[in-house]
Amino acid sequence: MIEAFGEYRYTKTHEWVRREEDGSVTVGITAHAEELLGDMVYIQLPEVGQNLSAEEECGVVESVKAASDIYAPLAGEVVEVNLSLDVSPESINKDPYGEGWILRLRPTEPADFDALMNRAAYATLVAEEEH
Amino acid sequence: MPFIPHTPDDVREMLDAVGVNQIDDLFDEIPAELRSHGLPGIPPGLSEMEVIRLMQERAARDAIPLCFAGAGAYDHHIPAAVWQILSRGEFYSAYTPYQAEASQGTLQVIYEYQSMMTALTAMDTSNASLYDGASALAEAVLMAVRVGPMGRKSPSRSARGGRVLMPRTVHPIYRRVVETIVSAQGITLEELDYDRKGGHIDPESLPTAPGDFVALVIPQPNFFGVLEEVDALTNWAHAHGGRVIALVNPVSLALLKPPGEWGAQGADIACGEGQPLGAPLSSGGPYFGFMTCRRDLVRQLPGRIVGRTVDLEGKPGFTLTLQAREQHIRRSKATSNICTNQGLMMTAATIHLSLLGPTGLERVAAACHANTQTLADRLITLEGVKRLFERSVFHEAALRLPVPAGEVVRALAAQNLVAGYSLGRDYPELGESLLVCATEQRSPADIETYFGHLQRILSKRRIPSCPVVH
Numbered sequence: 001m002i003e004a005f006g007e008y009r010y011t012k013t014h015e016w017v018r019r020e021e022d023g024s025v026t027v028g029i030t031a032h033a034e035e036l037l038g039d040m041v042y043i044q045l046p047e048v049g050q051n052l053s054a055e056e057e058c059g060v061v062e063s064v065k066a067a068s069d070i071y072a073p074l075a076g077e078v079v080e081v082n083l084s085l086d087v088s089p090e091s092i093n094k095d096p097y098g099e100g101w102i103l104r105l106r107p108t109e110p111a112d113f114d115a116l117m118n119r120a121a122y123a124t125l126v127a128e129e130e131h
Numbered sequence: 132m133p134f135i136p137h138t139p140d141d142v143r144e145m146l147d148a149v150g151v152n153q154i155d156d157l158f159d160e161i162p163a164e165l166r167s168h169g170l171p172g173i174p175p176g177l178s179e180m181e182v183i184r185l186m187q188e189r190a191a192r193d194a195i196p197l198c199f200a201g202a203g204a205y206d207h208h209i210p211a212a213v214w215q216i217l218s219r220g221e222f223y224s225a226y227t228p229y230q231a232e233a234s235q236g237t238l239q240v241i242y243e244y245q246s247m248m249t250a251l252t253a254m255d256t257s258n259a260s261l262y263d264g265a266s267a268l269a270e271a272v273l274m275a276v277r278v279g280p281m282g283r284k285s286p287s288r289s290a291r292g293g294r295v296l297m298p299r300t301v302h303p304i305y306r307r308v309v310e311t312i313v314s315a316q317g318i319t320l321e322e323l324d325y326d327r328k329g330g331h332i333d334p335e336s337l338p339t340a341p342g343d344f345v346a347l348v349i350p351q352p353n354f355f356g357v358l359e360e361v362d363a364l365t366n367w368a369h370a371h372g373g374r375v376i377a378l379v380n381p382v383s384l385a386l387l388k389p390p391g392e393w394g395a396q397g398a399d400i401a402c403g404e405g406q407p408l409g410a411p412l413s414s415g416g417p418y419f420g421f422m423t424c425r426r427d428l429v430r431q432l433p434g435r436i437v438g439r440t441v442d443l444e445g446k447p448g449f450t451l452t453l454q455a456r457e458q459h460i461r462r463s464k465a466t467s468n469i470c471t472n473q474g475l476m477m478t479a480a481t482i483h484l485s486l487l488g489p490t491g492l493e494r495v496a497a498a499c500h501a502n503t504q505t506l507a508d509r510l511i512t513l514e515g516v517k518r519l520f521e522r523s524v525f526h527e528a529a530l531r532l533p534v535p536a537g538e539v540v541r542a543l544a545a546q547n548l549v550a551g552y553s554l555g556r557d558y559p560e561l562g563e564s565l566l567v568c569a570t571e572q573r574s575p576a577d578i579e580t581y582f583g584h585l586q587r588i589l590s591k592r593r594i595p596s597c598p599v600v601h
Contacts, residue, residue, distance in 0.1 A: 042430065044430075065460065066460055067456075067460060067461045067464070069464075
């Protein structure tokens with residue numbers, strides 16, 4: 001799965017994070033995660049305006065066989081959530097880096113983004129987990 | 132699927148595989164003083180014939196008294212066909228339906244049960260049943276806390292604590308069970324006192340600025356049998372942002388307005404004890420709890436849920452659904468530790484309701500209502516016996532007695548009659564009083580029997596208010 005545009009970082013809990021032009025970051029879950037979880041049926045989104053700390057649980061993705069928490073990759077304020085997931089949770093499976101985005105954050109400390117895992121490091125993590 | 136027990140060889144093989152000597156060794160974590168040791172009441176080595184004789188003698192001591200007590204469990208007639216059908220192996224010992232392809236019969240019964248409960252309570256969704264009414268109420272409170280007050284868009288993941296308003300007219304045992312279950316989770320149960328004349332929660336007495344609260348529990352009928360002002364209470368709760376948990380008697384719903392139609396928006400969650408629908412009294416159980424809710428809250432509904440769907444070939448079928456709420460998937464974050472249902476009792480209820488139908492259920496409810504009126508009217512002709520509350524009741528009445536309630540209960544028990552539930556220990560302000568109930572099973576002759584015994588008992592005691600000294 002090729003990321004569309006913008007620089008991507010990753011978390012060890014399998015979220016991807018993309019920095020946008022206005023300094024906010026968009027968050028979703030990776031293709032690796034959605035493949036493992038299976039067909040999505042319901043997404044519990046955080047609330048706009050909610051203040052999150054790094055690694056705080058901020059939502060849940062529910063598939064036919066499992067429910068998995070979403071963790072905030074950085075501390076910040078939720079500025080937007082993807083309401084279309086209410087109607088089409090399967091976007092996460094079809095287009096995890098695009099239509100399947102979950103929330104957008106305004107980071108408290110923009111520099112925190114640079115401390116996140118890059119694509120190579122994430123690929124290594126995935127390879128290790130698969131053993 | 133047939134039940135195939137293990138042979139001693141099977142057991143030996145398994146014990147060897149895990150490296151354990153005997154089955155009891157698997158329980159050695161449990162302190163010796165907490166372990167049960169066999170059946171102390173039965174001498175060892177009895178033949179089948181001797182055991183049957185022993186059991187018959189013991190059963191005869193229980194007798195079958197004439198029952199005028201309700202207080203949460205009711206002596207209704209269960210059509211013979213219910214237990215006949217229920218005793219079929221396919222229902223009686225069916226396995227839990229986790230494999231849809233092997234459990235279509237079981238799943239369909241559950242689905243029918245769910246459909247009946249939603250119809251009865253006028254709500255959108257039902258679960259497959261819970262353990263009993265008291266724990267169903269506790270689950271409803273926990274669900275309301277998860278869901279949060281009106282106006283919150285999504286359930287709070289970290290929803291902890293909150294105030295839940297609990298009328299004193301809710302069954303005292305239910306209130307204790309709920310307290311036990313929710314108190315460790317930071318949820319506060321705030322008592323609402325009742326009006327002494329009406330025996331209900333007076334909507335006029337509710338605070339105009341109650342502060343933030345999660346939910347109001349509304350019993351209907353309440354523990355005294357009295358009918359609450361459900362519309363006013365529901366609207367009050369919703370106006371102040373609180374959810375409404377309806378605690379209802381399923382038989383009464385044949386006559387009374389169902390929770391889904393209370394107030395302007397209807398109750399949010401409805402729950403209660405399902406025993407009156409086909410479960411015998413059986414000295415207290417097994418019973419089952421029911422729970423239904425509005426459609427938008429279904430993801431927070433605890434317990435098992437069955438859905439109707441189509442298979443790969445487009446053929447209709449049933450399956451467990453929304454399982455991601457449950458313990459076996461969500462683990463510690465599940466909506467509840469309950470991922471089962473009271474299969475047998477729930478099946479009995481489904482058969483019971485299908486045999487009665489809406490008309491039959493209505494007749495039962497009407498007969499109970501009428502018989503309790505007759506009973507109460509007859510008993511209050513006795514000096515010193517009075518109705519405690521003015522408001523209408525469903526099928527129970529609280530009566531003041533001129534003598535200690537405990538003595539009346541004991542004296543009538545000696546005549547093989549269960550007189551009622553003594554209210555004084557849970558409601559000391561009511562003094563010597565009895566909650567009585569006459570279901571459709573109580574004939575006019577039964578009522579006369581009760582009256583006659585009570586009359587004799589009262590006339591033998593000196594009644595302080597009576598000016599004539601015997």
